[in-house]
Amino acid sequence: MSKGQPLTLEQYFAGSDERSLPLFDVVRSAIESVGPVEMRVTKSQVAFRRRLTFAWTWMPGQYLRGKVAPLVLTIDLRRRDDSPRWKEVVEPRPRLFTHHLEIRSPEEIDDEVLSWLREAWEEAG
Numbered sequence: 001m002s003k004g005q006p007l008t009l010e011q012y013f014a015g016s017d018e019r020s021l022p023l024f025d026v027v028r029s030a031i032e033s034v035g036p037v038e039m040r041v042t043k044s045q046v047a048f049r050r051r052l053t054f055a056w057t058w059m060p061g062q063y064l065r066g067k068v069a070p071l072v073l074t075i076d077l078r079r080r081d082d083s084p085r086w087k088e089v090v091e092p093r094p095r096l097f098t099h100h101l102e103i104r105s106p107e108e109i110d111d112e113v114l115s116w117l118r119e120a121w122e123e124a125g
Helices: 009-013 020-034 111-123
Strands: 038-041 046-049 053-058 071-077 088-093 096-103
Touching: 009 020, 009 038, 020 046, 020 053, 020 071, 020 111, 053 111, 071 111
Parallel strands: none
Antiparallel strands: 038 046, 046 053, 053 071, 071 096, 088 096
């Protein structure tokens, strides 16, 4: 299987932490509640896009050993958000900030996360 080749969600989550898929379902519902999106599933991640990709989910257990979150939500914003909830924020290019949020429970997908998703969705127009 080549890198970037589309998969089904069933293939992507096969053998993963049992918490990953239910958490993904909550994140996906939140993203879809913001507006229409295209979803692409690859070996490394599930990406959500409009004109541009604005959000991804991925499982750190695919890459890291030890105690890791079952799912990470990554969101691109045109600004750095200073919330302490972010695991990491990087600026891969000028005025584009990639924010990584570890997800351990469905309750973490709250109004604050929805506002970030809405902002990212609008910017991806």
